Amino acid sequence: MIQGLLDGLLVGSIVSLGAIGLTMVMHMLRFANFSHSELLSIGAYGALVFDRIFAALVPVAASSVGPLSLTWALFLAMIVAMALTGLSAIVIDKLVFKRIRETAGPLSMVFASFGVALIIRNVLALIFGLKPQLYSGDIAFAVTISTDPSLLVKPDQVFVFCAAVIIMLALHFVLSRTTFGYALRAVAENPALAQVAGVRLSTVIAMTWIIGGALAGAAGVFQALDNQVSPMIGSDFVLALFAAAIVGGIGSVYGAVLGGFVVGIASSLALVVLPPGYSPAMPFLIILAILFIRPNGIFGVER
Amino acid sequence: MIGVLSYLVFFLSVAAILAVAVLGLDLHWGNTGLFNGGVAAFFGMGAYVTILLGGSPQPGQFGGFGLIYPTALLGGILASGVLAWIVGVATLRLRHDYLAIATFGVAVAFETLARNAEWLTGGAKGLRGFERPLEATIGNPFLFNVCFLVFVVAVLAIVYVGLRRLIRSPYGRLLRAIREDETAAQALGKSPARIRLASFITGAMIIGTSGGLYVTFYAYVSPQDVSPILTFQIWAMLIVGGAGNNKGAVLGAFVVWAAWTASGWALARFAPVEMQLYTGTIQYILIGLVIVAMLLLRPQGLLPEKLLISQTGSGGTRQPAS
Numbered sequence: 066m067i068q069g070l071l072d073g074l075l076v077g078s079i080v081s082l083g084a085i086g087l088t089m090v091m092h093m094l095r096f097a098n099f100s101h102s103e104l105l106s107i108g109a110y111g112a113l114v115f116d117r118i119f120a121a122l123v124p125v126a127a128s129s130v131g132p133l134s135l136t137w138a139l140f141l142a143m144i145v146a147m148a149l150t151g152l153s154a155i156v157i158d159k160l161v162f163k164r165i166r167e168t169a170g171p172l173s174m175v176f177a178s179f180g181v182a183l184i185i186r187n188v189l190a191l192i193f194g195l196k197p198q199l200y201s202g203d204i205a206f207a208v209t210i211s212t213d214p215s216l217l218v219k220p221d222q223v224f225v226f227c228a229a230v231i232i233m234l235a236l237h238f239v240l241s242r243t244t245f246g247y248a249l250r251a252v253a254e255n256p257a258l259a260q261v262a263g264v265r266l267s268t269v270i271a272m273t274w275i276i277g278g279a280l281a282g283a284a285g286v287f288q289a290l291d292n293q294v295s296p297m298i299g300s301d302f303v304l305a306l307f308a309a310a311i312v313g314g315i316g317s318v319y320g321a322v323l324g325g326f327v328v329g330i331a332s333s334l335a336l337v338v339l340p341p342g343y344s345p346a347m348p349f350l351i352i353l354a355i356l357f358i359r360p361n362g363i364f365g366v367e368r
Numbered sequence: 369m370i371g372v373l374s375y376l377v378f379f380l381s382v383a384a385i386l387a388v389a390v391l392g393l394d395l396h397w398g399n400t401g402l403f404n405g406g407v408a409a410f411f412g413m414g415a416y417v418t419i420l421l422g423g424s425p426q427p428g429q430f431g432g433f434g435l436i437y438p439t440a441l442l443g444g445i446l447a448s449g450v451l452a453w454i455v456g457v458a459t460l461r462l463r464h465d466y467l468a469i470a471t472f473g474v475a476v477a478f479e480t481l482a483r484n485a486e487w488l489t490g491g492a493k494g495l496r497g498f499e500r501p502l503e504a505t506i507g508n509p510f511l512f513n514v515c516f517l518v519f520v521v522a523v524l525a526i527v528y529v530g531l532r533r534l535i536r537s538p539y540g541r542l543l544r545a546i547r548e549d550e551t552a553a554q555a556l557g558k559s560p561a562r563i564r565l566a567s568f569i570t571g572a573m574i575i576g577t578s579g580g581l582y583v584t585f586y587a588y589v590s591p592q593d594v595s596p597i598l599t600f601q602i603w604a605m606l607i608v609g610g611a612g613n614n615k616g617a618v619l620g621a622f623v624v625w626a627a628w629t630a631s632g633w634a635l636a637r638f639a640p641v642e643m644q645l646y647t648g649t650i651q652y653i654l655i656g657l658v659i660v661a662m663l664l665l666r667p668q669g670l671l672p673e674k675l676l677i678s679q680t681g682s683g684g685t686r687q688p689a690s
């Protein structure tokens with residue numbers, strides 16, 4: 066039970082990171098982006114490639130950081146992968162979504178996002194293979210925190226949780242303390258009025274993609290570090306991200322963080338009663354429940 | 369010769385079955401502006417319930433009630449409708465993309481159930497033990513397949529004509545009015561939420577019909593048949609054909625199914641052996657490219673929607689809505 070709670074916190078921190086970008090894009094561009102979770106896969110594979118490159122260039126970097134299986138090379142690769150994922154999010158927007166946004170309605174955007182997701186997922190599978198890979202071949206041993214109740218935690222998991230919280234805190238300061246943060250919130254609130262006040266809409270949209278993409282990239286690396294790098298990360302997470310965004314209320318960054326933890330913990334605790342095969346359906350049940358109880362989410366406003 | 373002919377009959381049967389589903393989706397998307405991300409679930413509901421009701425009893429397996437075929441098929445269709453009703457009531461009052469997310473979720477949940485609930489759905493090995501109606505009476509397999517093709521085409525024609533009448537009726541105008549401007553329709557005293565729900569359920573039952581026909585054809589259903597790729601295929605068919613135009617929907621079904629079959633054959637024939645494992649992957653990329661490219665280059669599809677103008681002399685120059 067408590068082990069489930071701990072696992073849920075970990076999964077929740079990953080879902081939260083992914084859902085932040087999704088909820089911002091859904092609010093600002095008014096469409097459900099089914100390709101957002103593929104950014105997690107891009108991040109995970111990006112880190113895999115750069116980890117190998119850095120480790121080959123500077124062999125010292127291939128040594129582990131403290132008790133973690135994470136190496137310095139992977140840590141650097143993660144930062145590069147975050148930038149790479151943010152850039153891919155912008156490129157995808159320029160190539161596909163921006164053009165469709167200008168000519169067609171939001172439904173076409175949703176259709177297009179499914180198409181984009183299919184392409185990204187399967188191109189990654191074609192390049193890197195369908196077989197899952199690992200960042201490090203070393204076995205990461207779990208540390209026993211207590212024996213009764215039995216609690217096991219891997220050092221990597223502690224790192225993932227702390228890093229995710231630090232990234233979210235950093236985002237909080239950007240949103241609440243900087244001019245850019247104000248501009249972003251203004252556009253989300255009322256795009257026309259924000260433009261009148263001198264906010265460049267295109268810049269804010271681009272920054273939203275970069276931030277959302279970078280956070281998703283980090284989430285992908287964390288997921289891959291805790292489990293494995295697989296082209297299916299995106300499709301595994303798509304419903305969980307939507308569930309987190311809907312629970313929190315579309316457009317609410319803090320709601321998405323809370324929603325991510327709700328989804329993570331609920332999914333982990335559900336494993337106590339349900340057979341593991343059913344876990345893919347868990348986010349859907351959360352979505353249905355929240356739509357019946359509070360359709361606009363916890364922090365959402367009616368539109 | 370008979371080999372080519374029997375393959376042609378097989379190909380046309382599957383394409384016609386899928387065309388029925390595309391027509392159902394066209395009622396959702398083309399005519400009412402509803403996003404159905406869970407075509408596979410409604411299709412699967414029709415397929416699974418038809419075989420559960422109409423199949424023969426299997427050891428250790430729920431179902432196999434052996435009902436006569438029309439009852440079994442009708443049961444499958446109704447089950448799809450009930451599923452649509454549950455999802456629709458929860459989401460149709462809300463912003464449109466909630467329906468997209470919820471229907472996508474239904475498809476994931478349905479596939480999960482199909483894979484795991486062995487007592488009900490047979491799990492990964494699927495459900496067998498379905499006697500195809502009149503197969504024993506007809507005897508000759510080729511003749512049976514021809515008869516089945518005629519039956520499927522007849523169903524397709526019935527659905528097509530029925531939808532055409534529906535779309536040309538005042539009710540069809542109402543559907544498009546809601547699609548174009550919900551507030552205006554509301555101001556005229558219509559209830560968009562109720563009408564959208566009715567349209568969603570009707571379309572889902574048509575997709576369920578397609579699933580029922582599919583399971584009749586193969587006498588077998590497994591989780592493979594309700595995987596998300598089915599949803600994407602049906603979409604690609606509608607987008608290629610042209611949403612809002614039923615002729616286009618049927619055309620798209622045959623074109624995309626031909627392209628899918630041909631690409632699968634070409635990859636199996638010409639791709640190097642180590643690439644064979646990735647045939648599905650390459651085909652998925654192709655479907656994704658078709659969807660994105662059509663939306664970017666020709667969003668109205670091969671056969672664009674023809675706007676029905678009910679009063680002559682006005683509005684003749686209106687452009688089709690995207």
